[in-house]
Amino acid sequence: MNNTKNIVVLVSGGGTNLQALIDAQSRGELGNGKITCVVSSKADAYALVRAKESGIKSRTLIRKDYDDIASYSRAMRDILLEEKADLVVYAGFMTILDESVCDAFPNKMINVHPALIPSFCGKGYYGLHVHEEALKKGVKISGATVHFITAECDAGPIILQKSVEVMENDTPETLQKRIMEQAEWKILPKAVQLFCDEKIVVENGKTYIK
Amino acid sequence: MNNTKNIVVLVSGGGTNLQALIDAQSRGELGNGKITCVVSSKADAYALVRAKESGIKSRTLIRKDYDDIASYSRAMRDILLEEKADLVVYAGFMTILDESVCDAFPNKMINVHPALIPSFCGKGYYGLHVHEEALKKGVKISGATVHFITAECDAGPIILQKSVEVMENDTPETLQKRIMEQAEWKILPKAVQLFCDEKIVVENGKTYIK
Numbered sequence: 519m520n521n522t523k524n525i526v527v528l529v530s531g532g533g534t535n536l537q538a539l540i541d542a543q544s545r546g547e548l549g550n551g552k553i554t555c556v557v558s559s560k561a562d563a564y565a566l567v568r569a570k571e572s573g574i575k576s577r578t579l580i581r582k583d584y585d586d587i588a589s590y591s592r593a594m595r596d597i598l599l600e601e602k603a604d605l606v607v608y609a610g611f612m613t614i615l616d617e618s619v620c621d622a623f624p625n626k627m628i629n630v631h632p633a634l635i636p637s638f639c640g641k642g643y644y645g646l647h648v649h650e651e652a653l654k655k656g657v658k659i660s661g662a663t664v665h666f667i668t669a670e671c672d673a674g675p676i677i678l679q680k681s682v683e684v685m686e687n688d689t690p691e692t693l694q695k696r697i698m699e700q701a702e703w704k705i706l707p708k709a710v711q712l713f714c715d716e717k718i719v720v721e722n723g724k725t726y727i728k
Numbered sequence: 729m730n731n732t733k734n735i736v737v738l739v740s741g742g743g744t745n746l747q748a749l750i751d752a753q754s755r756g757e758l759g760n761g762k763i764t765c766v767v768s769s770k771a772d773a774y775a776l777v778r779a780k781e782s783g784i785k786s787r788t789l790i791r792k793d794y795d796d797i798a799s800y801s802r803a804m805r806d807i808l809l810e811e812k813a814d815l816v817v818y819a820g821f822m823t824i825l826d827e828s829v830c831d832a833f834p835n836k837m838i839n840v841h842p843a844l845i846p847s848f849c850g851k852g853y854y855g856l857h858v859h860e861e862a863l864k865k866g867v868k869i870s871g872a873t874v875h876f877i878t879a880e881c882d883a884g885p886i887i888l889q890k891s892v893e894v895m896e897n898d899t900p901e902t903l904q905k906r907i908m909e910q911a912e913w914k915i916l917p918k919a920v921q922l923f924c925d926e927k928i929v930v931e932n933g934k935t936y937i938k
Contacts, residue, residue, distance in 0.1 A: 657886055658887075
């Protein structure tokens with residue numbers, strides 16, 4: 519098939535979700551997708567090393583070089599257009615972009631959130647803080663969600679979710695690790711594969727798998 | 729052991745969760761607990777038939793006979809004290825009682841909510857509406873939660889949770905049925921057993937199982 523989808527992955531840190539995508543790709547599990555570029559918001563993100571080691575082109579677009587979200591978002595949109603992105607994946611990307619990006623890539627940007635949306639999501643819920651709040655609430659089940667990105671934070675159509683048990687002696691760190699291993703690293707590549715094989719239909723804010 | 733716990737079950741409708749408790753009891757799975765009384769807020773609740781068929785004492789305390797929640801709550805508290813309840817279980821009980829009841833039975837009242845708290849819970853979320861909202865949001869995972877009842881609706885310490893897959897062609901009714909069968913009817917009796925065997929510790933708003 520000659521309809522390869524260009525996947526651009528946005529990163530800010532260690533890049534373990536990027537690694538999960540790279541590993542899935544090397545197992546032939548990204549369907550018609552190919553990771554063509556990694557863009558980092560930080561110059562020292564270890565994700566950049568991972569990209570290099572896998573022979574994937576990378577670019578940086580440093581957040582602190584820009585005065586505001588609007589100008590940063592426009593610059594990012596231009597990079598994504600330049601890279602002819604068919605799919606944009608947030609993989610531990612720590613900056614919320616504005617609607618100039620979402621509008622240019624409607625239902626073509628996905629994120630993995632480390633909780634079962636609508637629990638523990640929305641503005642201010644990212645990284646370890648999500649797990650801190652889950653433990654504070656005392657939930658016995660958490661998990662991860664892959665969803666399309668819309669201008670409203672964590673509110674876009676849900677593509678896949680996977681639940682993970684919370685243990686009594688969990689710290690935010692151990693819960694984060696378990697959710698990554700048991701959920702994020704599984705459902706993110708799976709969602710990318712479904713997208714690249716054009717199996718995802720979005721209707722009235724909900725997704726259906728063909 | 730001679731420390732049998734009196735379980736009083738509050739109902740308003742069909743009583744399928746009551747039946748799950750009755751069935752667990754007949755299998756010897758309620759630990760040191762014994763269902764000693766069923767109290768219905770409605771005279772025609774089918775749950776009353778289930779109680780009768782199982783030889784369990786039942787009473788009615790009709791909500792519409794009372795002007796307000798406060799007077800109804802006081803009357804319910806008096807019944808629960810009369811019945812020497814060690815554990816009060818909401819099993820499809822459709823009335824929110826005020827703090828006069830919670831205060832008399834601190835960490836001795838439990839409820840099963842048909843979603844993974846903190847998703848789809850709080851005031852206004854009960855019965856089919858919970859599932860309507862879950863489907864509207866397009867979640868791929870829902871479930872059920874057993875929690876202690878505090879004065880704040882659906883906010884008490886979580887005891888057990890179980891996740892359940894949402895199917896693409898689910899209606900609120902089919903989702904409700906699957907969550908009952910796969911989650912509520914399993915975790916409610918289990919939580920009652922843990923309580924009656926004094927295995928649940930509550931600390932800082934969270935539960936731990938001994």
